[in-house]
Amino acid sequence: MSFPERKNTVYLIGNIAVSIAYFMYIAQQYMALGPAPTNDFRFWGSALLIFIPVQVVTRVIIHIIFSIINTIITQEEEPDVIDEFDKIIESKSTLIFYHVFVIGFFLSIATVFLDMPPFVMIVMFLLTAIIAGIVGDIARIIFYRRGV
Amino acid sequence: MSKSQISNQIRKLRFEHNEMTQQELADKVRVSRQTIVAIEKGNYSPSLELAFKIAHAFNVPLESVFSFDSTES
Numbered sequence: 001m002s003f004p005e006r007k008n009t010v011y012l013i014g015n016i017a018v019s020i021a022y023f024m025y026i027a028q029q030y031m032a033l034g035p036a037p038t039n040d041f042r043f044w045g046s047a048l049l050i051f052i053p054v055q056v057v058t059r060v061i062i063h064i065i066f067s068i069i070n071t072i073i074t075q076e077e078e079p080d081v082i083d084e085f086d087k088i089i090e091s092k093s094t095l096i097f098y099h100v101f102v103i104g105f106f107l108s109i110a111t112v113f114l115d116m117p118p119f120v121m122i123v124m125f126l127l128t129a130i131i132a133g134i135v136g137d138i139a140r141i142i143f144y145r146r147g148v
Numbered sequence: 149m150s151k152s153q154i155s156n157q158i159r160k161l162r163f164e165h166n167e168m169t170q171q172e173l174a175d176k177v178r179v180s181r182q183t184i185v186a187i188e189k190g191n192y193s194p195s196l197e198l199a200f201k202i203a204h205a206f207n208v209p210l211e212s213v214f215s216f217d218s219t220e221s
Contacts, residue, residue, distance in 0.1 A: 002182050083179035084195050085186060144182065147191020 003079060004086070004144045007066060012137040014062040015055075019130040022054055026126075030119075044122035051126065055133070089143040097136030104128025153217045154193045158184070161206045161213060177201040 001009070026047045033043065067078055108124035162168040170188070174181045177198060186192035187202075194202070203210045 002185070004180075004182055079180045079182075081174075081178060081180050083183050084198060085179065085183040085192055147186050147189070 002144065003070070003076065005141055006070065008137055008140045008144065010066045011059065011062060012134065012141065014058060015130075015133055015137055018054065018058045019133070022051060023126070023130070040119055044119060048122065048126060051129070085148075088148050089140060092143060092148060093136050093139040096139045097132050100135045101128055101132040104132060154214055155190065155217060156187060156214050158188045158202065158213060161208065165206060173202070173205060176205040 029047075030043065071077060104124065105128060108121045108128060111120045111124055112118070158173070162170070162173060170184045171181045174184045177184075178201075179198065183192065183194075187194050199210060199214055203213045206213065
């Protein structure tokens with residue numbers, strides 16, 4: 001497995017682990033609010049807003065830990081070149097991320113149209129962000145393995 | 149991902165140039181080794197600029213490194 005494949009696999013595992021942990025934490029917090037919480041929107045709004053910095057910080061921490069462990073194990077330094085191959089893979093996987101995100105976004109809007117409770121829309125929106133991120137990471141690994 | 153119609157002689161040329169490693173070629177043309185691996189395997193068709201750089205690294209014309217198979221389409 002090449003360096004970018006290893007790196008993106010670690011990102012993917014980290015992304016899944018953090019997303020599941022955050023989702024479980026949010027679910028627990030929501031249950032603690034009681035059966036009919038009055039400040040539903042405030043809670044989910046803060047849950048969505050906090051999720052973004054959580055993901056960014058997690059990715060930075062995973063990157064640092066991966067770089068250290070990878071250098072110790074393989075004695076291979078992180079390539080400092082970002083060339084056209086990396087850029088085209090980044091661009092294609094980002095495009096896939098956006099496609100999944102847009103589909104999820106419209107599905108979450110559809111839940112409002114179908115008269116579902118507001119928290120369903122926000123949970124769908126949160127899940128969409130998580131799933132789109134995972135799909136984007138998987139696409140990146142596949143492109144590095146099979147080419148573009 | 150289907151194989152490209154562009155084939156290359158990079159592996160053969162590396163061998164003929166004192167068994168140049170993929171990393172050495174990558175350093176010469178300023179890309180990562182992963183990119184050279186992908187090009188060699190036919191998993192990635194490089195830009196025209198990179199193709200010229202690779203040909204220049206071997207000191208041969210472009211058509212000695214890359215060829216286009218029009219019959220596959």
